[in-house]
Amino acid sequence: xxxxxxxxxxxxxxxxxxxxxxxxxxxxxxxxxxxxxxxxxxxxxxxxxxxxxxxxxxxxxxxxxxxxxxxxxxxxxxxxxxxxxxxxxxxxxxxxxxxxxxxxxxxxxxxxxxxxxxxxxxxxxxxxxxxxxxxxxxxxxxxxxxxxxxxxxxxxxxxxxxxxxxxxxxxxxxxxxxxxxxxxxxxxxxxxxxxxxxxxxxxxxxxxxxxxxxxxxxxxxxxxxxxxxxxxxxxxxxxxxxxxxxxxxxxxxxxxxxxxxxxxxxxxxxxxxxxxxxxxxxxxxxxxxxxxxxxxxxxxxxxxxxxxxxxxxxxxxxxxxxxxxxxxxxxxxxxxxxxxxxxxxxxxxxxxxxxxxxxxxxxxxxxxxxxxxxxxxxxxxxxxxxxxxxxx
Ligand SMILES: Cc1cc2nc3c(=O)[nH]c(=O)nc-3n(C[C@H](O)[C@H](O)[C@H](O)COP(=O)(O)OP(=O)(O)OC[C@H]3O[C@@H](n4cnc5c(N)ncnc54)[C@H](O)[C@@H]3O)c2cc1C
Numbered sequence: 001x002x003x004x005x006x007x008x009x010x011x012x013x014x015x016x017x018x019x020x021x022x023x024x025x026x027x028x029x030x031x032x033x034x035x036x037x038x039x040x041x042x043x044x045x046x047x048x049x050x051x052x053x054x055x056x057x058x059x060x061x062x063x064x065x066x067x068x069x070x071x072x073x074x075x076x077x078x079x080x081x082x083x084x085x086x087x088x089x090x091x092x093x094x095x096x097x098x099x100x101x102x103x104x105x106x107x108x109x110x111x112x113x114x115x116x117x118x119x120x121x122x123x124x125x126x127x128x129x130x131x132x133x134x135x136x137x138x139x140x141x142x143x144x145x146x147x148x149x150x151x152x153x154x155x156x157x158x159x160x161x162x163x164x165x166x167x168x169x170x171x172x173x174x175x176x177x178x179x180x181x182x183x184x185x186x187x188x189x190x191x192x193x194x195x196x197x198x199x200x201x202x203x204x205x206x207x208x209x210x211x212x213x214x215x216x217x218x219x220x221x222x223x224x225x226x227x228x229x230x231x232x233x234x235x236x237x238x239x240x241x242x243x244x245x246x247x248x249x250x251x252x253x254x255x256x257x258x259x260x261x262x263x264x265x266x267x268x269x270x271x272x273x274x275x276x277x278x279x280x281x282x283x284x285x286x287x288x289x290x291x292x293x294x295x296x297x298x299x300x301x302x303x304x305x306x307x308x309x310x311x312x313x314x315x316x317x318x319x320x321x322x323x324x325x326x327x328x329x330x331x332x333x334x335x336x337x338x339x340x341x342x343x344x345x346x347x348x349x350x351x352x353x354x355x356x357x358x359x360x361x362x363x364x365x366x367x368x369x370x371x372x373x374x375x376x377x378x379x380x381x382x383x384x385x386x387x388x389x390x391x392x
Contacts, residue, residue, distance in 0.1 A: 001152065001153060002028075002152070002153075003152075003153045003154065003155070004028045004029060004030040004146075004152055004153070004154040004155075005022070005027040005028045005029065005154060005155055005156065005326055006019075006022055006027055006028075006029045006030070006154055006155070006156045006157075006158055006326065007029075007030045007032060007148075007151060007152060007153075007154035007156070007157045007158070008022075008029060008030070008031045008032065008158045008160055009032050009151070009157060009158065009159050009160060009161055009167055010032070010033065010034075010159065010160035010161035010162055010165070010289075010291065011031055011032070011033030011034075011147075011160075012132075012160060012162050012289065012290070013128075013131060013132060013135060013289075013303055013306065013307075014160045014162075014288050014289030014290070014303070014306035014307065014309065014310060015031065015033070015158075015160035015161075015288075015289070016031070016132070016135040016136070016139060017078065017079070017082060017135065017306075017307055017310045018158055018160060018288060018310045018313065018314070019031040019139065019142070019145045020082045020084075020135065020138055020139060020142055020145065021078070021081075021082060021310055021311075021314045022144075022145075022314060022317070023142040023143065023144040023145040024081075024082070024142070025314065025317075025318055026144060027144060027317075027326075028144050028146075029142075029144055029145045029146070030145075030146050030147075030148045030152045030154060031139070031145055031146070031147050031148065032147075032148050032149070032150070032151060032152075033147070063266075064129040065128040065129045065132070065268070066128075066187050066188050066189055066225070066265045066266065066267075066268050067128040067187045067225065067227070067268075068125045068126065068127060068128065068187075068189070068213050068215050068224075068225025069125070069126045069128055069131065069300065069303050070096070070123045070124075070125055070200070070213055070300030070304075071123060071124050071125075071126050071303065071304060071307075072123055072301075072304050073119070073123075074304070074307070074308060074311070075303065075304050075307040075308075076124055078307050078310065078311055079131075079307075082135075082138060083138055084131070084134040084135055084137075084138050087134050087137065087138075088126065088127075088130055088131065088134050089130060090216075091216040091217050091220060092126060092127035092130035092131075092216075092217065093124050093125070093126050093127070094124065094125045094198070094214055094215050094216045095120070095121035095123075095124055095198055096114075096121055096122045096123045096124065096125060096198055096199070096200045096213070096214060097113065097114045097115075097121055097122065097197075097198040097199065098111070098112065098113045098114070098122070098197075098198065098199040098200070099111070099112040099113075099122055099199070099200040099201070099202070100112075100199065100200075100201050100202070101201075101202045101204070102201070102202065102203045102204065103204055121198075122200070123200075123300070125200075125213045125214060125215050125225060127215075127217055155284070155325060155326040155327050156284060156285070156286070156326040156327050156332075157284060157285045157286075158285075158286050158288060158313070159285060159286065159287050159288070159291050160288050160289050160291055160306075161291045162289065162290040162291055163273075163275070163290045163291075163294055165287075165290075165291035168277060168285075168287055168291060171285075172279075172282050172285055174277050174278060174279055174287070175277070175278045176275050176276065176277055176278070177275065177276050177278065178273055178274070178275045179273060179274040179275070179351075180271065180272075180273050181229070181272045181273060181274070181296060181354065182231060182232055183207075183208075183229045183230055183231055183232060183235065183271075183272045184229075184230060184232055184235035184236075184239075184269040184270065184271055184272065185227050185228070185229050185269060185270045185271075185272050185297050186226075186227070186228045186230060186235055186238060186239065186267055186268070186269045187225065187226065187227050187228075187267070187268050187269070187270075188225075188226060188263060188264075188265045188266065188267040188268070189215070189217065189218065189223060189224070189225055189226075189263075189264045189265040190212075190223065190224050190226060190247075190250065190261040190262060190263055190264055191218065191219050191222055191223050191224075191261070191262050191264050192222050192223070192224060192258045192259050192260070192261050192262075193222075193258075193259035193260040193261075193262075194222070194258055194259035195221045195222055196212075196214035196215075196221065196222060196223075196224060196258070197214075198214050199214060200212065200213050200214055201254070201257065201258065202298070203253060203254065204353075205253060207231055208228065208229055208230045208231065208234070208253070209228075209229045209298050209354070210226065210227075210228045210229075210250075210253050210254065211226060211227045211228075211297075211298065211300070212224040212225075212226050212254070212258065213225045213226065213227075213300075218264050218265075219264075223264065224258070224261070226250075227297050227298075227300075228250075228253070229272060229296065229297070229298060232271075235269060238267075239267055239269055243263045246263060246267070247260075247261055247262060247263060272296050272297070273294050273296075274294060274295060274296060274347055274350070274351050275293065275294040276292075276293050276294075276343070276344070276347060277291075277292050277293065279336070280292055280332075280335070280336035280339060280340070281329065281332035281333060281335060281336045282329060282332075283327055283328075283329045283332075284327035284329075285332075286313060286332050286335060286336075288306060288309040288310060288313060289303075289305075289306030289309060290302060290306060292309065292339075292343070293305060293343045293347060295346055295347050295350045295351075296350045296351070296354055298350055298353060298354060299346070299349065299350050299353075301346050301350070305342070305343055305346060308339070308342065309335075309339055309343075312335055312338045312339055313335045315338075316331065316332075316334045316335045316338065317331070
């Protein structure tokens with residue numbers, strides 16, 4: 001049987017991007033995916049609510065991933081190099097120019113703008129299903145990548161199996177430090193009665209957090225993708241609620257700031273966790289993406305971290321000494337060292353924000369709202385925070 005250079009296990013966005021990036025460098029890659037896995041990784045036994053009737057424009061296909069990903073400049077550069085960025089339909093990627101973060105008291109807010117940061121945009125919001133389609137299309141023309149339906153011999157195994165990854169634990173004895181937030185992240189598309197003007201909004205409402213990401217699907221200029229992190233029990237109630245009851249809950253959460261919101265897709269939900277593998281590599285194997293680290297989606301950074309893993313691994317492999325083979329653990333440890341600090345820092349940042357905003361104690365509430373005001377006034381801190389999120 002042919003021996004490949006790399007077997008990529010898992011064909012989510014991270015696995016597909018890695019296969020493309022390695023194939024483009026001339027490595028022979030086998031890409032092993034689960035056949036026709038549903039895009040929405042809903043928790044077993046967790047039923048999303050009744051599909052809402054699309055009310056405007058083109059409805060989102062039932063069953064396809066309803067998430068809209070916020071991607072930073074570094075991820076966009078990688079997707080550009082992989083030739084999947086320009087091929088995304090216009091309405092599947094929307095630039096964010098401003099972002100407003102609201103505390104749980106009137107007046108406490110943070111405002112980030114692309115203008116202040118001296119950049120063209122703060123992020124791009126990308127349709128998850130469209131991104132997967134374009135990665136697939138690019139893979140069809142990738143000369144060195146072969147899709148396989150069972151494991152094949154390869155010098156290196158790259159495990160990109162996502163949050164449900166079992167190979168790392170069963171075959172390589174990797175342990176995961178996990179913290180369950182007790183929240184579900186509900187995602188769907190909505191159409192607003194007011195235009196979004198490229199502004200993303202986030203409400204830290206204690207205990208729930210709601211993020212609205214400006215988008216152009218199903219209706220240009222007035223759609224949002226949202227992620228609502230809600231304690232599990234309340235989330236189950238919201239998922240079971242009818243569309244108008246759910247829309248009323250959204251209206252209450254947003255305080256009507258973007259006008260009336262109408263559901264334009266079904267609702268899907270994911271259990272939210274912080275998780276880290278105790279090792280990122282061993283002889284002949286490496287972990288990437290959600291298989292290596294899970295962060296709360298409040299900062300929209302999970303896929304950005306996974307794509308940064310892809311870049312780091314490819315860089316290390318390409319720059320290796322001529323005599324080193326791809327399974328050399330010393331080589332793979334260079335990748336692990338490069339990724340340790342950024343993934344740890346992002347996990348800590350999202351976790352501290354979440355814990356800080358989850359507390360109902362009045363003194364903590366006062367402190368966090370003061371904190372928001374302070375950061376908003378402190379230009380350098382804001383610039384630093386934004387640069388981290390932008391991937392500069
Ligand atoms: C509600 C929500 C909103 C989010 N928003 C953002 C955002 O705005 N920005 C951002 O950057 N990130 C965001 N994320 C995070 C992002 O979705 C993930 O980080 C990203 O999808 C991880 O990609 P992946 O390829 O590592 O894993 P996955 O997408 O989970 O892909 C793994 C693949 O491997 C397959 N697989 C599993 N086991 C095996 C096996 N044994 N053999 C073969 N295949 C296997 C699975 O079926 C799957 O197809 C969000 C997450 C959630 C839950």
